[in-house]
Amino acid sequence: MSVGNDIAATGLVCHGQVRLNGAIVTGEVNLNDAVLHHPGHDALHAETLSVGTDLRAMRLRAHGRVNVSGARIPRHLNLAHARLRNPGGQALRASSCVIGELWLREAAPIEGVVNLRGSQVDLLHIAPETWPDRVRIDGLSYRRLTPDLPAEQRLPVLEREESGYLPYAYEQLTAAYRIAGDDAAARTVQLAKLRRHRRTLPRYARAWGHLQDITVGYGFRPMRAAGWLLALLLTGATAFALAHPRPLKADEAPDFNPVFYTVDLLLPIADFGQQSAFAPQGWAQWLSYALIVTGWILATTIAAGITRSLSRQ
Incomplete structure (x- = not known):
């Protein structure tokens, strides 16, 4: 007609x-x-x-x-x-x-x-x-x-897609918020996309994803890393202030500083000479191991988040 x-x-x-x-x-x-x-x-x-x-x-x-x-x-x-x-x-x-x-x-x-x-x-x-x-x-x-609504109110609709997880749907919602000038909402949608994608991954990959989410929010919540580092720094500094590690060479060791000793343990790239000069014992030794491992994991996760942030820009 x-x-x-x-x-x-x-x-x-x-x-x-x-x-x-x-x-x-x-x-x-x-x-x-x-x-x-x-x-x-x-x-x-x-x-x-x-x-x-x-x-x-x-x-x-x-x-x-x-x-x-x-x-x-x-x-x-x-x-x-x-x-x-x-x-x-x-x-x-x-x-x-x-x-x-x-x-x-x-x-x-x-x-x-x-x-x-x-x-x-x-x-x-x-x-x-x-x-x-x-x-x-x-x-x-x-x-x-x-x-105009917050991203949190629109994200549940994407979960109702009959085909399951669709990356394009999240990218489209992100683009709409960016056109509107709401970068915070756009980041929220991208974070939700990565969390949704995590549910489709094998168990070991999901564990790594959870770690990135908790620490830095997959790079979309970088201030979380500062919070974790500060909490670990306070824990280590307090513990080592109460239980000074023994010096490896008493005549050559610098004055012990619990804050910088903890920084040496936490940050792989930091070297204030404290870690190489002192050796903790007992429970303090296990704490130092935990701080070293946690520091490496946190540093790797932060690097992954920064890489993802730079790639978005």
Whole structure:
């Protein structure tokens, strides 16, 4: 079907299927306040629909699948205040679409799968509570997200992807926050991506990942390293102040300093001459071993985090 103007069907009530697949409409399609009832099947079948401006479906009530796969909508696909229901199936299929702005503002929580695979959207307006329990967003690209929300509120949606872990989905969300100028949120998303990826790794790799996460947050939380180093420095300095290690050569040994002795143990690149001049005994010796091993691990983890930070920049 080819329509040289608009299709106006506001308030339409249909028991069965509305078919607009392959239609070319030079104006807009207006389905505001429509009620479409076709449970378990396509309530709106509009695959490869091409409109000149908008597909308006504000306050749409659809019991059945809304299928606009492959549609070309240069301005708005407006589903604000809509209620989409198709339990056990797809409630909204908008895969492989090119859409200017997709609006689900103040829509009811969607009952059924949302499929946006491979679609290109300039602006995506959907609140986290509107998304259903299962989504298909592999290959979905968007530039902007509204409303403006912290990353912690949007990350759970990525966990609902039916295909499992998708690195691209995290990269896309990161890019959207960077475009918005929210670098802190972008780092939060990247950290969540690495944590999610860790769950797919073998057990030994997961252990190394946990260590990087706890110490420096995979390089996204570098101040944690300073905190760990300070805590270990205070522990070692206090312990060695109470139990001075014996000098290896009493006539040649410098004055003992518990702080710099601990620094020598912790940092592989540090050499204040304390570690080579004194030898602890008993429990202090085991503490020194622990500080050396911990220092090496921490230094390696910090180096990995710095490398990852530099590669991002």
